[in-house]
Amino acid sequence: MADLFASDAETPGEPVENAPLADRLRPRTLADVVGQDHLTGPEGAIGRMVAAGRLSSIILWGPPGTGKTTIARLLADAVDMRFEPISAVFSGVADLKKVFAAAKEHARRGDKTLLFVDEIHRFNRAQQDSFLPFVEDGTVTLVGATTENPSFELNAALLSRAQVLILHRLDAAALELLLDRAEALTEKTLPLTPAARDALLASADGDGRFLLNQVETLYSIDIGEPLDPAGLSALLHRRMPVYDKDREGHYNLISALHKSLRGSDPQAALYYLARMLTAGEQPLYVLRRLVRFASEDIGLADPQALVQCLAAKDAFDFLGSPEGELAIVQACLYCATAPKSNAAYAAMKAAWKSARDTGSLMPPKNILNAPTRLMKTIGYGKDYQYDHDSAEGFSGDNYWPEEMEPQPFYAPTDRGFEARVAERMAYWDRLRAERSDA
Known part of the structure; x- marks a missing residue:
């Protein structure tokens, strides 16, 4: 020591x-x-x-x-x-x-x-x-x-x-400067074509020490004609991307994937998906994130998004890697190109907050089950209106605790399938208003 x-x-x-x-x-x-x-x-x-x-x-x-x-x-x-x-x-x-x-x-x-x-x-x-x-x-x-x-x-x-x-990863200009210094120090020109020189810079992935080690390997080998990119690839390996599955690189890329999907950019989403999977990320982790995205950022704007993601999980389980990865790509592209809505996510947060704030309020008695004579005696289930008995299949009854006003947790957007949901909810609201005025 x-x-x-x-x-x-x-x-x-x-x-x-x-x-x-x-x-x-x-x-x-x-x-x-x-x-x-x-x-x-x-x-x-x-x-x-x-x-x-x-x-x-x-x-x-x-x-x-x-x-x-x-x-x-x-x-x-x-x-x-x-x-x-x-x-x-x-x-x-x-x-x-x-x-x-x-x-x-x-x-x-x-x-x-x-x-x-x-x-x-x-x-x-x-x-x-x-x-x-x-x-x-x-x-x-x-x-x-x-x-x-x-x-x-x-x-x-x-x-x-x-x-x-x-400190920044070294860009192409900085890496090129290192190559120039190496050639000046050794008084040797690297035996590479211009395209292979560019490929060598790209293979370093911003790591100057790795680049110079690659250069030293090239100098140690007797090379006749300058190498083209294919010859360089056969002789040297690329630097593995910096990616620790339990550290910041992991969180940076999953964040980039999620936000590219949310921003409806299928090309960028596919790029970050590839970055993660080629670096060794567990495909099932990515699939879990896609399933979450389908509910959080698409929801009822396209209910098939969740179905697609779960189907991709089943396909990957069935096929394994690498064949099953195509199903992940399909789910990724579906999510990126689907109409977006976070209305279900916002509704969940609002409903959860209301549930915590209101405690143990009793539902109205008309919608309570009455399996015993005592419960019927004290009013459980009294005046319940069976929706299927009405002409529209909708009774317009009140389902909220007496101490609580109805809450507008879910506000559907006008995008995709959710636009039809919004029309349906508006229709029911009109029926409620008519019946309350009657």
């Missing part, structure tokens, strides 16, 4: 010649960092801190391979602080105590410590709390790095003492 906590306050020397390409291309100054100008530029939060010569505790949140560790190291150099790196994967409370003790000793000598905690979200709540007194008294300036949403993974107390800075 000693190497894990070795101080690295001095600017690291030039990497050795046989070091990995990503290490040899590691930026030497914050100005060399690619793709994060919104933070490291003169107007960015980090740029302003460096210009002022004062660094506050920060949390760097971003995808893998976007420069979090590099930025932390360069920050220490830029403000003349001692750099102390640890990893939450390999460290415990005992290791943290050693780090804080060493930082206190250096503080007595006038040396400030930047404590860099990689994957800080892996520390539990108690371990995160152990940082607080040392951050508050200035023993360390904390720079944490995480790929997970800090709102979910970090203590509120810790977040209140640190500024969260968001």
